[in-house]
Amino acid sequence: MPNTKKEKLTQILQKLTSSGDIEGAAVITRDGLLIASDLSEGIDGDTFAAMSATMTGAAETAVQELKKSSPDRVIVESKNAKLITTGAGEQAILACIVNPNAKLGLILIDMKKAADDIKKEVR
Amino acid sequence: MNMPLKTGIPKLDELLDGGIEEKKSILFYTTPGVENIPFAFQLLYNRLQQGDNAIYLVNTKKPDAVRFMLANYGWDVSEFEKKGKFAFFDAYSGLLGLNSKERFSVKNTSSIEEIKKELTKAMGELKNNNTILVFDSLSNLLDLCGTPESTLACLKNCMPDIQKSNATPIFLFTAWAYDKDILNQIRTFFECVIDLKAIERKVILRNYFSVSKAIWLKKISKNEVPFKIVKPGGVRVYIPKILVTGPYHAGKTSFIHSASTKAVSVNRLGTTIALDHGHVDFNGFAVDLWGTPGQERFDPILELLGGESLGVVVVVDSTDPKGFARAKEMLELTKTEGLPSVVAANKSDLKGALTPDEIRKRMKLPNDIQIVPIVADDLKQVKDGEPCKLRQKDIESVLSKLFEMVV
Numbered sequence: 001m002p003n004t005k006k007e008k009l010t011q012i013l014q015k016l017t018s019s020g021d022i023e024g025a026a027v028i029t030r031d032g033l034l035i036a037s038d039l040s041e042g043i044d045g046d047t048f049a050a051m052s053a054t055m056t057g058a059a060e061t062a063v064q065e066l067k068k069s070s071p072d073r074v075i076v077e078s079k080n081a082k083l084i085t086t087g088a089g090e091q092a093i094l095a096c097i098v099n100p101n102a103k104l105g106l107i108l109i110d111m112k113k114a115a116d117d118i119k120k121e122v123r
Numbered sequence: 124m125n126m127p128l129k130t131g132i133p134k135l136d137e138l139l140d141g142g143i144e145e146k147k148s149i150l151f152y153t154t155p156g157v158e159n160i161p162f163a164f165q166l167l168y169n170r171l172q173q174g175d176n177a178i179y180l181v182n183t184k185k186p187d188a189v190r191f192m193l194a195n196y197g198w199d200v201s202e203f204e205k206k207g208k209f210a211f212f213d214a215y216s217g218l219l220g221l222n223s224k225e226r227f228s229v230k231n232t233s234s235i236e237e238i239k240k241e242l243t244k245a246m247g248e249l250k251n252n253n254t255i256l257v258f259d260s261l262s263n264l265l266d267l268c269g270t271p272e273s274t275l276a277c278l279k280n281c282m283p284d285i286q287k288s289n290a291t292p293i294f295l296f297t298a299w300a301y302d303k304d305i306l307n308q309i310r311t312f313f314e315c316v317i318d319l320k321a322i323e324r325k326v327i328l329r330n331y332f333s334v335s336k337a338i339w340l341k342k343i344s345k346n347e348v349p350f351k352i353v354k355p356g357g358v359r360v361y362i363p364k365i366l367v368t369g370p371y372h373a374g375k376t377s378f379i380h381s382a383s384t385k386a387v388s389v390n391r392l393g394t395t396i397a398l399d400h401g402h403v404d405f406n407g408f409a410v411d412l413w414g415t416p417g418q419e420r421f422d423p424i425l426e427l428l429g430g431e432s433l434g435v436v437v438v439v440d441s442t443d444p445k446g447f448a449r450a451k452e453m454l455e456l457t458k459t460e461g462l463p464s465v466v467a468a469n470k471s472d473l474k475g476a477l478t479p480d481e482i483r484k485r486m487k488l489p490n491d492i493q494i495v496p497i498v499a500d501d502l503k504q505v506k507d508g509e510p511c512k513l514r515q516k517d518i519e520s521v522l523s524k525l526f527e528m529v530v
Contacts, residue, residue, distance in 0.1 A: 004328060005328065030427065033431060047400050061423040
């Protein structure tokens with residue numbers, strides 16, 4: 001069976017979520033459409049994608065208004081989860097839902113690696 | 124001429140000029156990875172509801188699994204089974220060495236002759252009525268029984284009998300790595316071929332259906348219709364992004380909440396500050412609506428929100444002509460000028476509201492952009508700073524006009 005881009009991206013996401021601390025992950029276009037996801041049942045992927053992309057875009061715009069360089073990532077901290085989004089090339093962003101007690105440094109390294117892989121696929 | 128049989132998928136019926144013709148052989152030719160079963164389910168259930176009979180030949184899973192899937196889509200066939208209008212043809216259990224409890228079944232699932240014999244029996248029992256005969260799947264039939272060539276030849280022999288017993292055969296086929304020659308033979312063999320494929324456009328893989336052959340059509344439409352499978356519901360024409368924009372306080376959020384089965388909004392202090400997002404399920408369409416904020420201070424994110432839109436609803440306040448220029452500016456900012464658009468003229472029942480013609484004149488809109496007046500369902504319920512319920516009839520008029528333009 002041919003390995004489609006969507007399957008390759010899903011594989012990258014599954015690798016991320018298999019570590020345990022990342023509970024869900026999605027690749028989203030910069031303008032908020034879902035490309036691929038590995039999210040638990042009951043999450044509305046389309047709405048999650050739209051909101052994550054808008055949040056990331058708004059954060060970038062906010063920082064640009066300060067005449068500072070574009071943010072590397074956006075981290076949202078809540079009592080029972082962290083939501084982290086990071087750019088994955090010009091076209092896409094990677095969004096991860098993370099266990100709040102996880103070691104953030106390791107998660108960020110994993111995400112960076114995955115984002116690089118995604119960048120190669122989404123061009 | 125006989126009336127075409129409606130498939131229950133309105134857009135597909137349109138491509139087929141009303142529906143499939145009875146007693147013609149129909150093939151769903153599917154790219155691997157694309158779901159074709161819901162198409163057969165929807166067609167079958169729709170025909171059962173219209174009073175036809177149906178037989179579901181299954182050789183890919185147990186009939187109980189198919190019953191379970193049907194129920195998941197919200198289609199209960201048990202009543203039809205009880206009345207004898209619907210039956211399974213179990214060509215799977217035999218493969219596992221199990222006895223089948225279905226009305227029709229074969230022991231040797233790899234014998235096309237045995238299948239043919241049982242099929243004749245089934246056709247004999249149901250022949251007094253139009254019957255839909257679903258083969259799920261042709262690919263498995265080719266894999267299990269002899270060579271693909273001999274199986275096709277045998278099917279060809281069956282066809283006159285099938286047609287004599289008033290049956291319309293529907294075949295599900297997934298185009299795995301078969302010989303090119305076989306794939307061509309299959310395409311020529313069927314009288315109507317509906318293609319289901321996945322096409323990658325702008326990094327996102329989407330599913331499309333199209334009709335590549337139907338012998339009763341003089342002209343085949345080249346239209347490729349994007350679709351999505353929803354549970355429950357089945358096949359829907361899919362439009363991933365319709366932008367809803369317009370000036371501050373025009374009623375964008377109200378529009379989205381009134382139109383959607385499910386919607387979320389990022390509203391603070393009574394105004395949208397990021398976006399509204401809603402799922403619409405209407406008239407065979409599944410559509411996601413994206414609503415922008417209206418105030419100028421949010422302009423920097425408008426371009427991001429507008430990207431990849433396939434159509435626009437511009438909501439304006441009919442009583443506030445000052446906002447019209449802003450509406451046009453927002454089309455520019457979201458980079459959606461020139462896309463199919465409909466103007467929803469909200470609050471058209473309030474004192475001082477302009478008529479669609481006046482709005483067209485003031486906004487200098489070309490004639491191909493339609494203006495639809497919309498009003499609140501109940502003015503007494505309208506509260507400032509909260510989305511209100513708009514009249515359903517008006518919303519549907521806006522949506523159907525826009526969807527028609529987009530697809």
